[in-house]
Amino acid sequence: MPEQRPKTSFLHSEDQLKNPSPENTSDNSTKGSVVDSSDFSRRLNAVIPGGAHTYSRGDDQFPSNAPQILQGGKGSNVWSPDGRRFIDYGMALRAVSIGYAEPEINAAAVRGMELGNSLTRASMIELEAAERLVSLVDSVDMVKFTKNGSTATSAAVKLARAYTGRTLIARCAQHPFFSYDDWFIGSTPITRGIPTETIEQTKTFAYNDIASLERLVSQYPDQIACVILEPVASETPATDAGQGTNYLQQVQALCRTHGIVFILDETITGFRWDMGGAQKTYGVTPDISTFGKAMANGFSVAAVAGKREVMELGAINRPGEERLFLLSTTHGAEMSGLSAFLATMDFLERNQVIPHLWSYGAKLMESFNRIASRHGVEQHIKAGGPAANPYYLTLDQKGAPWFALRTLFAQEMIEQGILMPWLAFSYRHGEDELRRTELALERSMEVCAKAIREGVDKYLRGPEIKPVFRRYN
Numbered sequence: 001m002p003e004q005r006p007k008t009s010f011l012h013s014e015d016q017l018k019n020p021s022p023e024n025t026s027d028n029s030t031k032g033s034v035v036d037s038s039d040f041s042r043r044l045n046a047v048i049p050g051g052a053h054t055y056s057r058g059d060d061q062f063p064s065n066a067p068q069i070l071q072g073g074k075g076s077n078v079w080s081p082d083g084r085r086f087i088d089y090g091m092a093l094r095a096v097s098i099g100y101a102e103p104e105i106n107a108a109a110v111r112g113m114e115l116g117n118s119l120t121r122a123s124m125i126e127l128e129a130a131e132r133l134v135s136l137v138d139s140v141d142m143v144k145f146t147k148n149g150s151t152a153t154s155a156a157v158k159l160a161r162a163y164t165g166r167t168l169i170a171r172c173a174q175h176p177f178f179s180y181d182d183w184f185i186g187s188t189p190i191t192r193g194i195p196t197e198t199i200e201q202t203k204t205f206a207y208n209d210i211a212s213l214e215r216l217v218s219q220y221p222d223q224i225a226c227v228i229l230e231p232v233a234s235e236t237p238a239t240d241a242g243q244g245t246n247y248l249q250q251v252q253a254l255c256r257t258h259g260i261v262f263i264l265d266e267t268i269t270g271f272r273w274d275m276g277g278a279q280k281t282y283g284v285t286p287d288i289s290t291f292g293k294a295m296a297n298g299f300s301v302a303a304v305a306g307k308r309e310v311m312e313l314g315a316i317n318r319p320g321e322e323r324l325f326l327l328s329t330t331h332g333a334e335m336s337g338l339s340a341f342l343a344t345m346d347f348l349e350r351n352q353v354i355p356h357l358w359s360y361g362a363k364l365m366e367s368f369n370r371i372a373s374r375h376g377v378e379q380h381i382k383a384g385g386p387a388a389n390p391y392y393l394t395l396d397q398k399g400a401p402w403f404a405l406r407t408l409f410a411q412e413m414i415e416q417g418i419l420m421p422w423l424a425f426s427y428r429h430g431e432d433e434l435r436r437t438e439l440a441l442e443r444s445m446e447v448c449a450k451a452i453r454e455g456v457d458k459y460l461r462g463p464e465i466k467p468v469f470r471r472y473n
């Protein structure tokens with residue numbers, strides 16, 4: 001017997017389309033009355049392995065009072081079907097950099113849809129989008145668009161292997177995610193289902209420690225096809241005062257000397273650090289770059305892009321040359337997404353979005369750490385990292401990650417109407433959002449301070465969040 005389900009459809013209700021957010025309803029009477037929200041997690045996990053399409057969205061990443069499901073987003077806000085509304089610091093895993101449902105970007109996506117969305121040959125929008133990316137990023141001569149960062153990085157690795165005729169991949173150990181594909185996941189604790197030979201082909205090196213990469217290069221002479229890293233994550237590239245070069249420039253030089261393809265994964269940093277990528281900020285010219293989040297304000301657009309000499313391995317106009325089957329997908333150049341990409345680039349340039357992200361992040365970090373200090377928890381809860389993409393940490397007495405405290409902090413922020421699984425924000429996070437976030441930080445840090453003294457478990461309402469990369473559930 002099929003089980004009984006509520007007949008509510010959140011997408012197709014006329015009212016929802018006309019009045020998409022709880023703020024627009026006459027009052028907040030939806031609160032707790034329209035939909036029983038307690039059952040969504042069970043329903044999600046019954047039909048979707050992991051309960052969502054990214055592990056970072058799973059139940060084990062949020063405290064028990066977090067909305068189990070979301071219904072919509074507008075600007076800096078998201079809301080759940082039970083009428084709760086939050087200022088969001090998750091921002092679709094950093095894919096939304098302008099704000100949810102930005103009219104100008106949505107209108108562009110609709111224009112792409114009205115032109116047919118996906119045609120039988122390459123489209124005008126596809127050409128325009130490719131030419132735009134080439135014009136924006138100095139190191140890029142050619143590009144292939146795709147839907148996810150993972151397929152872009154995997155294509156970059158394939159290109160590197162084909163170009164060099166080598167097998168091994170050197171990937172930065174500190175950078176948390178490059179792809180769902182085996183070449184990367186095999187180098188995490190979750191190796192189930194991945195052949196040993198694949199696992200052995202990916203080696204790791206430490207960020208900001210050029211000697212660790214040099215050791216790898218001498219341990220595997222002429223065997224490393226590519227080095228892949230983010231230009232910057234929690235740490236920024238250190239500068240060697242003696243040589244006057246930064247870490248990324250040293251990686252580039254090492255790659256050039258040893259014939260290794262230098263891949264910069266700009267999935268997060270692209271169009272967030274600078275319109276020309278973080279590669280422009282730090283003065284490097286990767287052979288291949290990948291882009292994804294922040295390309296199209298939440299529309300599914302990613303790209304593998306780079307030097308003609310390498311990218312052209314995927315070409316069909318080089319007679320007699322052995323072919324490389326590079327990223328060939330039905331939906332890779334979907335016109336709604338690429339039209340949203342073009343509109344996003346226009347919007348970022350016209351509205352100075354990138355400077356806004358840097359300035360908002362700096363203010364947020366300053367408030368976060370000031371309020372933590374005021375409550376005497378600055379050793380345990382701290383924000384840091386580059387202002388355009390900061391992080392927050394919760395640390396125990398020994399300075400190790402403290403998941404129980406992270407859970408409690410996130411739980412208390414949710415109580416104050418702030419969804420803060422990490423620190424991602426958008427152009428639509430302004431002074432009002434900052435002020436409301438500061439108020440919530442005050443109350444949450446106060447609870448955390450008490451809990452640190454009296455025992456965090458006493459204040460936790462549900463299970464602790466867990467690291468994504470763990471071997472067992």
Ligand SMILES: Cc1ncc(COP(=O)(O)O)c(C=O)c1O
Pocket residue numbers: 093147148149150151153177178179180230265266267268292302
């Ligand atoms: C640096 C980096 N590279 C690649 C990816 C993979 O992107 P996607 O989730 O679109 O496959 C991510 C996603 O979090 C990422 O942060």
